[in-house]
Amino acid sequence: MTSLFDPGLFWRYRSVIVAGAATTLLLGACSVAASFVFGLAGWLLKASKLRALAWVGGAYVEALRNTPDLLYIYGLYFGLVTIGVTFSAFTSAVLALGIQGGAYIAEIIRGAFTAVGHEQRVAARALGLRPWKSLAYVELPQMLRVAFPALGNQVISTLLGTALASVIAVPELTYQSQIIGDSTYQYFSVFSVDAVIYLVLVQVLTRLFHLIDHLWFGPWRGTV
Amino acid sequence: MRGRRRLASVVVVIAVLAAVLVAIDLRQGPVSGQNEEILQKVLRTHVLTVGTISGNPPWSITKPNGELDGYDIAIAKLIGHDLNAKVNFVVTSGAGRIPALQTRKVDLVLAELNYTGPRSLAVAYTQVYSNPISQFLVRASSPYKTIESLNSPAVTLGYALGGNEAQIWPAMLPNAKLQAFTTVADAEQALLSGRVTATGETDILNRELIKAHPGLLRAINPAYIKGFVGIGLPYGDFDWWLWLDRWVAYFNYTGQNQKLWDQYMGGGSPLVP
Numbered sequence: 001m002t003s004l005f006d007p008g009l010f011w012r013y014r015s016v017i018v019a020g021a022a023t024t025l026l027l028g029a030c031s032v033a034a035s036f037v038f039g040l041a042g043w044l045l046k047a048s049k050l051r052a053l054a055w056v057g058g059a060y061v062e063a064l065r066n067t068p069d070l071l072y073i074y075g076l077y078f079g080l081v082t083i084g085v086t087f088s089a090f091t092s093a094v095l096a097l098g099i100q101g102g103a104y105i106a107e108i109i110r111g112a113f114t115a116v117g118h119e120q121r122v123a124a125r126a127l128g129l130r131p132w133k134s135l136a137y138v139e140l141p142q143m144l145r146v147a148f149p150a151l152g153n154q155v156i157s158t159l160l161g162t163a164l165a166s167v168i169a170v171p172e173l174t175y176q177s178q179i180i181g182d183s184t185y186q187y188f189s190v191f192s193v194d195a196v197i198y199l200v201l202v203q204v205l206t207r208l209f210h211l212i213d214h215l216w217f218g219p220w221r222g223t224v
Numbered sequence: 225m226r227g228r229r230r231l232a233s234v235v236v237v238i239a240v241l242a243a244v245l246v247a248i249d250l251r252q253g254p255v256s257g258q259n260e261e262i263l264q265k266v267l268r269t270h271v272l273t274v275g276t277i278s279g280n281p282p283w284s285i286t287k288p289n290g291e292l293d294g295y296d297i298a299i300a301k302l303i304g305h306d307l308n309a310k311v312n313f314v315v316t317s318g319a320g321r322i323p324a325l326q327t328r329k330v331d332l333v334l335a336e337l338n339y340t341g342p343r344s345l346a347v348a349y350t351q352v353y354s355n356p357i358s359q360f361l362v363r364a365s366s367p368y369k370t371i372e373s374l375n376s377p378a379v380t381l382g383y384a385l386g387g388n389e390a391q392i393w394p395a396m397l398p399n400a401k402l403q404a405f406t407t408v409a410d411a412e413q414a415l416l417s418g419r420v421t422a423t424g425e426t427d428i429l430n431r432e433l434i435k436a437h438p439g440l441l442r443a444i445n446p447a448y449i450k451g452f453v454g455i456g457l458p459y460g461d462f463d464w465w466l467w468l469d470r471w472v473a474y475f476n477y478t479g480q481n482q483k484l485w486d487q488y489m490g491g492g493s494p495l496v497p
Contacts, residue, residue, distance in 0.1 A: 089419075167410060169405055182390060185343070
């Protein structure tokens with residue numbers, strides 16, 4: 001009869017687990033990059049003066065924030081094939097998580113843009129700065145400072161969301177753990193190892209964000 | 225200072241997690257004398273908790289009204305009747321069947337659970353109540369016509385976690401690649417969408433799938449394995465195992481099994497010599 005907890009499991013399956021963790025990081029990084037692209041596009045559309053574009057941006061943000069990631073993962077991987085569009089499992093996961101995360105990032109950017117305040121733009125114009133210079137030198141640094149903690153949370157949320165890609169057989173950490181659990185029946189051991197790895201990854205990311213926040217925005221702390 | 229406190233809190237979380245897992249493990253052990261035996265519990269509470277899977281016709285399916293139906297479900301209801309107990313179904317995934325028994329979330333599992341060597345180390349079984357055969361299923365347009373032809377690096381075989389394919393296929397088709405999916409439905413979808421070359425299921429499920437997707441799928445004959453399906457139960461409870469095993473023997477020789485098999489499978493015999 002097998003025990004529920006096997007402390008030696010990590011060592012025996014270390015190469016599989018490490019490969020899974022590496023894929024999780026890669027998938028997370030690509031998904032975050034995609035979500036920034038979609039988020040920026042979503043915000044630009046939503047902030048557009050053209051009503052049709054603003055409507056498209058608004059619809060994107062609302063639709064994606066009110067539906068689960070899993071739908072998009074399944075839809076992109078299994079659904080698009082029926083109309084002749086074939087993405088690999090990895091690309092499907094990156095796009096699904098990127099599109100979903102982009103909706104949240106669009107809202108974070110919108111919030112940061114609103115927080116900076118109109119008077120800052122007026123002041124920059126009064127100093128003779130053109131709109132793009134005002135954006136680059138006055139608004140964006142302040143926006144980034146406001147948005148940074150929320151963006152950090154979104155990055156972590158996307159990283160943890162990569163576990164959903166296991167349903168379409170992306171060999172990330174959760175998928176590899178399921179495979180190990182399936183062949184050893186040591187689900188508790190493998191998922192506890194999983195939990196510790198996710199915890200460590202998120203802690204490292206959190207600390208990195210704190211460090212960047214401290215280095216970049218430390219001197220401005222309390223000035224908004 | 226704050227950084228050290230945060231690090232300490234992470235270490236505490238990991239330590240608590242490890243302690244919980246060790247406690248769960250210590251709780252398991254030989255059950256007699258530590259937990260109430262299942263048979264006594266069922267007779268006392270008149271509730272039998274049965275783990276099963278859904279989406280596996282005609283073994284177990286969810287009807288439009290949300291009720292479970294199928295061959296395994298009917299067997300569970302018969303057991304419940306004989307124990308004078310209400311049957312409480314817990315629907316889990318294929319991969320969730322074994323942990324549900326290991327953690328005693330369920331009293332037994334009736335979910336087309338085949339005997340395998342590694343599985344037999346994790347849970348106990350009753351004697352066999354059916355021997356379904358399994359075949360590979362490919363798309364109708366697939367160039368692969370025989371089992372041997374699937375032994376190619378160009379072939380990807382899709383399967384659902386929790387089955388015995390990961391133990392059988394690598395030895396049978398060492399050159400083919402394997403791709404695991406969370407559920408049987410996902411593996412089927414992967415076949416239909418061309419993500420995998422073939423899947424392997426019982427001839428009964430394959431027949432249902434071929435019927436559901438006319439002209440799209442084709443089974444490869446002959447069967448690659450004959451199954452040995454028993455009722456799964458937790459290790460360490462001798463009385464429960466003995467009662468259930470005798471119950472299955474009675475179920476087999478009285479013809480009740482054949483009757484249910486005819487009703488749900490449409491003929492043939494549940495036990496193939």
